[in-house]
Amino acid sequence: MTTTLEQEKTARPVTPLGILVEHLEQTVEMLSQADVPVELATTLKKAYDLAAKLEPYLNRYTTPESPALTALARKTSEEDWSKRFSDGETVRQLEQEMLSGHIEGQTLKMFVHMTRAKRILEVGMFTGYSALVMAEALPADGELIACEVDPYVAEFGKKCFAASPHGNKITVEVGSALTTMQKLAATGESFDLVFIDADKKEYIDYYNLLLDSSLLAPNGFICVDNTLLQGEVYLDPEARSVNGEAIAQFNHFVAEDPRVEQVILPLRDGVTIIKRI
Numbered sequence: 001m002t003t004t005l006e007q008e009k010t011a012r013p014v015t016p017l018g019i020l021v022e023h024l025e026q027t028v029e030m031l032s033q034a035d036v037p038v039e040l041a042t043t044l045k046k047a048y049d050l051a052a053k054l055e056p057y058l059n060r061y062t063t064p065e066s067p068a069l070t071a072l073a074r075k076t077s078e079e080d081w082s083k084r085f086s087d088g089e090t091v092r093q094l095e096q097e098m099l100s101g102h103i104e105g106q107t108l109k110m111f112v113h114m115t116r117a118k119r120i121l122e123v124g125m126f127t128g129y130s131a132l133v134m135a136e137a138l139p140a141d142g143e144l145i146a147c148e149v150d151p152y153v154a155e156f157g158k159k160c161f162a163a164s165p166h167g168n169k170i171t172v173e174v175g176s177a178l179t180t181m182q183k184l185a186a187t188g189e190s191f192d193l194v195f196i197d198a199d200k201k202e203y204i205d206y207y208n209l210l211l212d213s214s215l216l217a218p219n220g221f222i223c224v225d226n227t228l229l230q231g232e233v234y235l236d237p238e239a240r241s242v243n244g245e246a247i248a249q250f251n252h253f254v255a256e257d258p259r260v261e262q263v264i265l266p267l268r269d270g271v272t273i274i275k276r277i
């Protein structure tokens with residue numbers, strides 16, 4: 001059976017580490033065809049090996065994913081994401097690389113265990129890998145509400161959840177994540193753990209709504225994905241994409257907010273953990 005690690009190898013690099021490995025590999029290849037000092041070629045090859053062999057090592061020594069997660073990841077990789085799906089207002093390009101990987105998934109699962117969360121809010125689901133991996137760590141009476149703007153991937157995820165004994169813990173709300181969150185806040189809903197991985201331009205809005213309402217439990221945690229955004233946030237500001245600029249502004253906003261403390265982990269494309277002070 002194909003694992004998530006094997007599927008990730010076929011995807012384009014979308015993390016700082018993956019992009020670094022690709023650049024180093026290209027440089028090593030160019031130097032192999034050039035007349036350069038042996039010491040330079042050797043040093044660069046060591047740098048390439050140090051970067052390229054890290055992810056496989058982490059995958060090897062991290063608890064394997066469940067068969068249901070492997071099946072979901074495989075189904076996602078086999079889907080033709082070159083099609084474009086509309087959320088009713090805009091057209092989004094969906095792609096395999098939007099799926100959380102093995103290492104990030106098991107990290108999220110560990111967070112659920114560590115926080116003893118019983119209620120989780122996921123802001124942005126895609127095909128449901130992160131939702132299902134977190135649901136696996138929830139107690140039998142736990143609940144995860146996942147916000148997904150795209151009806152196609154919402155149905156895609158629900159079909160995958162049905163094949164897991166933990167799928168019944170997940171409720172999918174289709175529509176604008178911000179609108180769904182506002183409705184949940186209006187009814188006094190509260191969550192022990194919130195995972196944000198949706199429209200990057202709305203990250204600050206999601207964040208403020210969580211802190212300004214009952215949505216985040218008093219001792220709850222927020223986990224935010226893509227906070228390194230392929231390295232754009234710490235490279236040339238003039239070269240940032242729209243999403244890169246949005247994430248850079250979000251990171252600055254959180255860092256300047258006296259209500260919270262936070263840490264950015266260099267996990268996959270960056271994961272920030274936030275808690276109220």
